Amino acid sequence: MSPRPVFSIAAAVAIMAVFSIAQTRTAKTLDIYVIDVEGGNATLFVPPSGESVLIDTGNVGPAAARDAARIQAAMKDAGIQQIDHLITTHWHGDHFGGMAELASRVTVKEFIDHGGNVQPAQPADDFLQKTYPQLYAKAKHTVAKPGDKIPVAGLDWRIVASGGEHITSALQGAPGAGKPNPYCSSFQPQEVDKTENAQSVGSHVTFGKFRVLHLGDLTWNKEFDLMCPQNRIGTVDLWIVSHHGQAISNSPVLAHAIQARAAIMNNGTRKGGQPDAMRIIHSAPGLEDLWQIHFSQLSGQEYTVPGMFIANTIDEPQNAIPIAPIPTPQPGPGAPPAPAHNGTAYWIKVSAQQDGTFTITNTRNGFSKTYRPGL
Numbered sequence: 001m002s003p004r005p006v007f008s009i010a011a012a013v014a015i016m017a018v019f020s021i022a023q024t025r026t027a028k029t030l031d032i033y034v035i036d037v038e039g040g041n042a043t044l045f046v047p048p049s050g051e052s053v054l055i056d057t058g059n060v061g062p063a064a065a066r067d068a069a070r071i072q073a074a075m076k077d078a079g080i081q082q083i084d085h086l087i088t089t090h091w092h093g094d095h096f097g098g099m100a101e102l103a104s105r106v107t108v109k110e111f112i113d114h115g116g117n118v119q120p121a122q123p124a125d126d127f128l129q130k131t132y133p134q135l136y137a138k139a140k141h142t143v144a145k146p147g148d149k150i151p152v153a154g155l156d157w158r159i160v161a162s163g164g165e166h167i168t169s170a171l172q173g174a175p176g177a178g179k180p181n182p183y184c185s186s187f188q189p190q191e192v193d194k195t196e197n198a199q200s201v202g203s204h205v206t207f208g209k210f211r212v213l214h215l216g217d218l219t220w221n222k223e224f225d226l227m228c229p230q231n232r233i234g235t236v237d238l239w240i241v242s243h244h245g246q247a248i249s250n251s252p253v254l255a256h257a258i259q260a261r262a263a264i265m266n267n268g269t270r271k272g273g274q275p276d277a278m279r280i281i282h283s284a285p286g287l288e289d290l291w292q293i294h295f296s297q298l299s300g301q302e303y304t305v306p307g308m309f310i311a312n313t314i315d316e317p318q319n320a321i322p323i324a325p326i327p328t329p330q331p332g333p334g335a336p337p338a339p340a341h342n343g344t345a346y347w348i349k350v351s352a353q354q355d356g357t358f359t360i361t362n363t364r365n366g367f368s369k370t371y372r373p374g375l
């Protein structure tokens with residue numbers, strides 16, 4: 001007769017309690033999770049202090065519960081139970097969509113935005129009039145202005161754009177900030193963007209020597225305003241590619257001037273990654289790798305990165321994606337549906353150290369790469 005393990009329920013509970021304490025924030029790194037919300041945005045920042053910042057909450061409608069759950073999964077991985085600061089970059093459904101759902105599941109202590117909606121649209125207007133005030137009534141509400149500092153223990157968090165305005169002086173202490181931007185002279189403006197995209201709240205975050213830039217969906221001409229004639233941002237280590245990698249953002253005055261070593265694109269299966277945008281991103285000086293949240297049909301093999309840098313596939317398996325990109329279908333009810341992805345969603349995780357070293361991991365395949373300062 002084999003001996004029975006002597007293991008009481010009380011002992012098991014005690015051990016689990018210790019284990020769960022050990023699981024709360026012991027990391028010495030700033031961890032950034034670029035969460036797959038299918039062509040929307042949800043990016044979670046957790047420094048060693050455990051004081052968290054979430055930028056955007058994913059998609060509206062039936063996708064809200066899915067995206068809130070995906071954000072919660074990243075929070076669990078990071079060992080946090082609440083969102084201390086939620087920045088909503090702008091009032092488009094792929095950015096504020098999961099907010100009410102997420103706030104019903106976890107405590108959100110501060111709601112930050114650029115102010116009211118400038119692009120009348122029923123879902124956003126309804127949300128802003130009815131739902132949003134109820135959410136922040138029990139918390140703090142902040143309308144961010146360029147130059148504001150969001151107080152986060154262990155990070156220097158600066159708002160560089162908000163409500164169509166931008167910082168008017170260079171970021172203090174940022175390498176290269178304040179120098180003339182050589183890409184401004186060849187800038188070609190696009191049509192004036194009157195949508196919410198141009199209102200996006202943009203953040204520049206410093207952790208020791210590590211710098212990351214996230215401008216939401218800020219569009220092409222606003223990039224010029226922010227980056228010309230002086231480069232007010234300087235150079236960064238990591239860039240969260242603007243606007244899901246669409247070609248109405250990501251001009252060379254931004255993409256080439258910031259000299260990011262690595263970039264992460266929050267694209268969808270058929271949103272972002274168009275040839276025009278990819279040509280600019282791939283030719284960015286100093287860029288070692290572009291990481292993507294999805295394979296994009298708009299890139300084709302011609303413009304995409306190797307699969308090991310891509311976090312998510314689609315439900316209908318494909319042996320290969322065609323070499324040629326497909327043209328972006330005209331939006332509207334007649335547009336063919338984008339390839340669906342309802343299976344497991346993988347985030348791309350960044351772990352940054354104070355000395356500027358950072359590691360990016362693709363959680364689908366476990367591939368990771370470390371970027372060391374001065375190399």
Ligand SMILES: [Zn+2]
Nearest residue numbers: 040092094217
């Ligand atoms: Zn968007």
